[in-house]
Amino acid sequence: xxxxxxxxxxxxxxxxxxKGINFIDLKDAGxxxxxxxxxxxxxxxxxxxxDITASIEKRDILLDIVNKTAKKCFMPLTVGGGVRKVEDIRxxxxxxxxxxxxxxxxxxxxxxxxxxxxxxxxxxxxxxxxAKKTSKNSCKSGYEVFSHGGTKETNLDVVDWAKQCTDFxxxxxxxxxxxxxxxKRGFNIELTNxxxxxxxxxxxxxxxxxxxxxxxxxxxxxEASGLLAASVFHFGKFTxxxxxxxxxxxxVAVRL
Amino acid sequence: xxxxIIDYNSGxxxxxQNSLESAVKNNxxxxxxxxxxxxxxxxxxxxxxxxxxxxxxxxxxxxxxxxGMVDAINYFIKEKEKxxxxxxxxxxxxxxxxxxxxxxxxxxxxxxxxIIIESESKxxxxxxxxxxxxxxxxxxxxxxxxxxxxxxxYFVHSYHMKxxxxxxxxxxxxxxxxxxxxxxxxxxxxxxxxxEKSQEKGKKxxxxxxxxxxx
Numbered sequence: 363x364x365x366x367x368x369x370x371x372x373x374x375x376x377x378x379x380x381k382g383i384n385f386i387d388l389k390d391a392g393x394x395x396x397x398x399x400x401x402x403x404x405x406x407x408x409x410x411x412x413d414i415t416a417s418i419e420k421r422d423i424l425l426d427i428v429n430k431t432a433k434k435c436f437m438p439l440t441v442g443g444g445v446r447k448v449e450d451i452r453x454x455x456x457x458x459x460x461x462x463x464x465x466x467x468x469x470x471x472x473x474x475x476x477x478x479x480x481x482x483x484x485x486x487x488x489x490x491x492x493a494k495k496t497s498k499n500s501c502k503s504g505y506e507v508f509s510h511g512g513t514k515e516t517n518l519d520v521v522d523w524a525k526q527c528t529d530f531x532x533x534x535x536x537x538x539x540x541x542x543x544x545x546k547r548g549f550n551i552e553l554t555n556x557x558x559x560x561x562x563x564x565x566x567x568x569x570x571x572x573x574x575x576x577x578x579x580x581x582x583x584x585e586a587s588g589l590l591a592a593s594v595f596h597f598g599k600f601t602x603x604x605x606x607x608x609x610x611x612x613x614v615a616v617r618l
Numbered sequence: 619x620x621x622x623i624i625d626y627n628s629g630x631x632x633x634x635q636n637s638l639e640s641a642v643k644n645n646x647x648x649x650x651x652x653x654x655x656x657x658x659x660x661x662x663x664x665x666x667x668x669x670x671x672x673x674x675x676x677x678x679x680x681x682x683x684x685x686g687m688v689d690a691i692n693y694f695i696k697e698k699e700k701x702x703x704x705x706x707x708x709x710x711x712x713x714x715x716x717x718x719x720x721x722x723x724x725x726x727x728x729x730x731x732x733i734i735i736e737s738e739s740k741x742x743x744x745x746x747x748x749x750x751x752x753x754x755x756x757x758x759x760x761x762x763x764x765x766x767x768x769x770x771x772y773f774v775h776s777y778h779m780k781x782x783x784x785x786x787x788x789x790x791x792x793x794x795x796x797x798x799x800x801x802x803x804x805x806x807x808x809x810x811x812x813x814e815k816s817q818e819k820g821k822k823x824x825x826x827x828x829x830x831x832x833x
Contacts, residue, residue: 363750363751363792364746364748364749364750364793365748365749365750365770366748367748367749402817405817407748407749408748429632432632432633432636433632433636436633436636436637436640436814436815436816436817436818436820436821437772437815437816437817438772438774438812438815455630456632457632458630458632458633459630460630460633460671460774460815481672481676482671482672483671483672483673483676484745484776485671485672485745485747485774485775485776486671486672533745533747533776534745534747558740559740562737562740562743562744563743563744563745564743564745564747564748585740585741587743587747587748588748617749617770
């Protein structure tokens with residue numbers, strides 16, 4: 363049986379792991395390579411690595427970190443942040459990433475999804491979607507997609523966009539609820555379900571975890587294939603192992 | 619002992635090399651792991667690994683681009699009869715034919731075809747991505763590959779291999795229905811999952827491959 367994936371996320375800024383509350387107010391939680399090693403030892407099912415302030419000049423720092431991390435980790439590694447071109451993806455994969463997540467660039471140039479998927483295979487193309495509740499008429503599902511780290515409105519409906527991404531060849535969707543992110547009140551169940559019900563590729567739910575029971579809610583009340591969290595792991599609130607034990611106790615299939 | 623990983627522009631070779639080198643450390647014999655795109659190096663090696671991510675069509679074309687590489691693989695498997703391991707698309711390339719994108723001939727080592735994973739429910743999402751149990755089917759190989767006896771390995775694929783001969787199915791995995799997760803034929807071994815991404819169990823499997831002496 364396929365297990366639900368518990369995925370710690372490293373938000374990286376200029377080579378250091380940080381985690382923002384609602385995307386601002388960053389705190390430093392250390393060296394990304396060391397953190398990755400700890401997660402590997404704890405039995406994380408996958409690791410996500412987001413360069414939250416990616417710019418062309420910083421790209422080399424990220425490649426170097428990806429390379430060092432890949433050497434220490436024997437689990438799948440997803441890397442994202444500032445991916446704009448097929449060449450960016452090639453470099454990240456070459457440095458040791460197994461999957462690359464694309465966010466803003468896919469919104470402004472959906473052809474990138476097609477090109478990347480044809481070139482590298484859909485299994486390594488993850489589309490990251492940041493969504494926020496809205497009452498705009500253009501967003502029938504009630505959620506709008508935001509770009510540029512959650513700072514720009516796009517008028518795109520989250521369900522329409524998720525469908526378009528998979529039509530274009532995305533192999534996975536990483537869905538973050540901006541309303542819940544950093545609030546510690548749990549995953550956005552409604553948003554997650556709207557997206558998982560509309561597409562057939564795996565969906566990773568993200569944003570809002572504060573307590574152990576939130577993982578169980580995410581696993582039992584949605585069809586998410588993976589559950590992602592950052593700050594609760596960084597600041598040692600609980601370990602990957604504790605999360606898995608909790609899920610297992612509640613009848614969710616996990617890799618122990 | 620020399621292990622050659624075939625470099626044909628189709629996979630995350632660094633992680634495979636890292637993982638192998640880590641497996642080598644636990645082994646008593648001296649191994650040298652080499653990433654190579656040179657057919658002669660492949661022929662000279664004691665063990666060969668053909669990785670592969672992406673799609674069948676792309677991988678096959680990249681393999682054909684290297685002059686003499688397919689012949690070297692053939693020679694290594696059929697004449698030298700030494701251990702050969704295909705991973706993911708590297709395993710699927712051993713098939714007779716693949717239907718990914720369009721019908722395409724494989725290297726025809728294993729009587730099989732590569733077909734899409736059918737999804738009849740939202741529980742069976744495609745790609746099949748994540749950790750899933752591998753069950754050993756060919757019990758006579760348990761002493762060679764104990765790690766394949768009901769352990770979780772990391773999968774990421776949309777197509778799977780359907781074998782004609784049951785005795786060539788080394789292990790299987792349930793995803794909607796039973797799919798082949800490892801094949802074996804004489805000195806040829808193939809796995810659908812990624813041992814290099816499967817943490818301790820993956821390393822264990824690679825160690826078993828290093829120790830493997832095909833009958």
